[in-house]
Amino acid sequence: MKIQILNENPNFLESVIKLGDKNNSTLGFYPEGAYQESARKKKIIIATDSERVLGYLLWNVSVTMDIASIVHLCVDEDCRRQGVAEKLFSRLLELTDEFRGIRVHCRRDYEANRLWPKLGFLPKGEKPGRSKHGSRITKWWYENNKPDLFSKITL
Numbered sequence: 711m712k713i714q715i716l717n718e719n720p721n722f723l724e725s726v727i728k729l730g731d732k733n734n735s736t737l738g739f740y741p742e743g744a745y746q747e748s749a750r751k752k753k754i755i756i757a758t759d760s761e762r763v764l765g766y767l768l769w770n771v772s773v774t775m776d777i778a779s780i781v782h783l784c785v786d787e788d789c790r791r792q793g794v795a796e797k798l799f800s801r802l803l804e805l806t807d808e809f810r811g812i813r814v815h816c817r818r819d820y821e822a823n824r825l826w827p828k829l830g831f832l833p834k835g836e837k838p839g840r841s842k843h844g845s846r847i848t849k850w851w852y853e854n855n856k857p858d859l860f861s862k863i864t865l
């Protein structure tokens with residue numbers, strides 16, 4: 711398995727879009743142009759084998775808040791429970807070590823919601839979802855332990 715940042719390789723980008731569209735019932739709608747823009751900004755990490763995309767992690771940065779946000783973490787159904795998500799997240803940690811942390815929001819009733827604590831995320835609240843059934847969304851936080859102005863103060 712190879713973990714890399716997606717460049718604008720049209721074959722891999724097309725595979726990422728297809729994988730996202732296939733899983734849009736849990737990921738939500740994401741326009742093709744937004745995928746293209748994310749690839750241009752080097753904000754998509756992909757896991758590949760010799761011939762296909764196994765999964766991807768799409769992320770953004772909030773510079774004003776000094777945090778990264780996971781927009782999508784999607785692994786092909788045939789490749790789940792094989793460490794793909796962990797490897798994608800590990801690469802994201804390398805790319806975002808200068809930020810305070812990483813956040814992600816996930817519906818409580820989704821299977822993926824069980825992944826976040828395994829990756830080291832802590833729940834930091836919840837909010838109402840947009841589903842007709844009134845599902846709740848957990849706000850997850852991964853602390854990068856970046857020192858701030860108050861880190862040097864000892865009591």
